[in-house]
Amino acid sequence: MRALATIDRSALAHNLERVHELAPGREVYAAIKADGYGHGAATVARALHDADGFAVSSLDEAMQLRWSGITQPIMTLSQPLDAAACALAAEHDIRPVIFDRTHLAVLADYVGPELSVWIKLDSGMHRLGFAADEAAEIESQLQTLRHVSRVGWLTHLGCADDPASAMTKRQLAAFEAGTTGVDGQRSIANSAGVLAWPAAHADVVRPGIMLYGSSPMTDATAADYDLRPAMHLTAPIISRRRVAAGEPIGYGATWCAPEDMEVGVVGIGYGDGYPRHAPSGTPVLVRGERAALVGRVSMDMITVDLRAVPEAVVGERVTLWGPGLAADEVAEAAGTIAYELFCRLTGRVSVEIV
Structure with a gap:
């Protein structure tokens, strides 16, 4: 046998427990996109059976988990949305992240089993999402849709790996201001947010790289956080x-x-x-x-x-x-x-x- 990758399920479970210790009381949606960061998505999902849900990139990745017997809620972080995608997601309890106005048009025409969605707000990274100050408007539009329910609101931090990041502070403030007065769960923290930004823990954290035993931080190693290589x-x-x-x-x-x-x-x-x-x-x-x-x-x-x-x-x-x-x-x-x-x-x- 030539190259061999040995995947340690106990290390994955240990790293998830570290998330629970660092962000107590929060729901954990484990990021297992890109085939579980190369570790095997189904293998990782089974090892992380205590996670509240999973985050993947696309419906294809979500369906691979469903076909593998994974039953927890799954959010798709960057799935383009059309009528077929809505129907498939609703059938399999997959929760798309809505991040573009074209998605709102698709949802307005959707008729079928109830579809649960997350709404992404752009708090300053300027990649995906609605402007943070548009949250109330988006909520009003969604309230008119009979077949769509909103799980909550999320954003993504661009510089959380730097514990002194002024941008992260601005993003947190923008997200808080934008979501004031709207209902639903909040989700902000990636791995760096879990490790270094308690104010980002909100209701749901979405750790990725730390689950696999690596540190996202510019100033600390995985060992500093008692993370084990998976x-x-x-x-x-x-x-x-x-x-x-x-x-x-x-x-x-x-x-x-x-x-x-x-x-x-x-x-x-x-x-x-x-x-x-x-x-x-x-x-x-x-x-x-x-x-x-x-x-x-x-x-x-x-x-x-x-x-x-x-x-x-x-x-x-x-x-x-x-x-x-x-x-x-x-x-x-x-x-x-x-x-x-x-x-x-x-x-x-x-x-x-x-």
């Missing part, structure tokens, strides 16, 4: 060789051995989703010891410096991220974020659920 990505050493001082390794000859040294070739590459632009020096774990990527990432292989672990042998597995090596650290070295590392893994990676 994915352990490993791959085997498929060859080892001795390289003479001054000899290059890999495409482009971008790295040369500083001395005679042992190098391990590991069976994972960008064809498996490992980041192609990870530079030399990106950490891996060999026998629990830190070693470094050297040379360019290939489609099927990477090469690692074995000087710190000269006893490593062909066949043993190397940790690319997981326990002992945070995905956030690997992502920083590669100039990306852990979200992308998780989501970009390809079908070549085998999956084991523990």
Whole structure:
């Protein structure tokens, strides 16, 4: 077996419990879009059976959960709305987020089983949603619709990863002002909101990345919040060789051995989703010891410096991220974020659920 992603259900459950501890008394809609951030949406949903609901991107993602036997309420965060989408959502207790005036026109024509919806307000991120000061107008329109009920109001924070963000303070104020006097639940907090902005907890929190054991914060690690990695990505050493001082390794000859040294070739590459632009020096774990990527990432292989672990042998597995090596650290070295590392893994990676 080459690349293997081991998904730890107990870590997912632990991280959900941390959400409950940090935002006590709030409902939790766990974000499991993009196939559970690459961890397997159904696997994650079952592990998070104590969540009050789930948040996904689209009806397709929601229906995959329903077909997998998931029964909790599901909200779709960015689903375009038409008559067929309304009917399917109502049939399966899927709750679309309404964020555009074209949706209001569709809802005005909808006739069928009661459809529950969330309304998204733009509090300052300027991506999706109605202007916050339009909430009362939107509520008036929805009250005239016989087949549509409103669950509540939500917004999304653009800079909550910065605990000192002035923008977050402005967003919270805009959302509070816009929703004053309208009925329904409020939902604001993403993972960063859960961790750093108690004023954003409102009625319903929507954590994502923290459930998978990574930190969204600019100033704190996952370990600082007692979050556990839910994915352990490993791959085997498929060859080892001795390289003479001054000899290059890999495409482009971008790295040369500083001395005679042992190098391990590991069976994972960008064809498996490992980041192609990870530079030399990106950490891996060999026998629990830190070693470094050297040379360019290939489609099927990477090469690692074995000087710190000269006893490593062909066949043993190397940790690319997981326990002992945070995905956030690997992502920083590669100039990306852990979200992308998780989501970009390809079908070549085998999956084991523990």
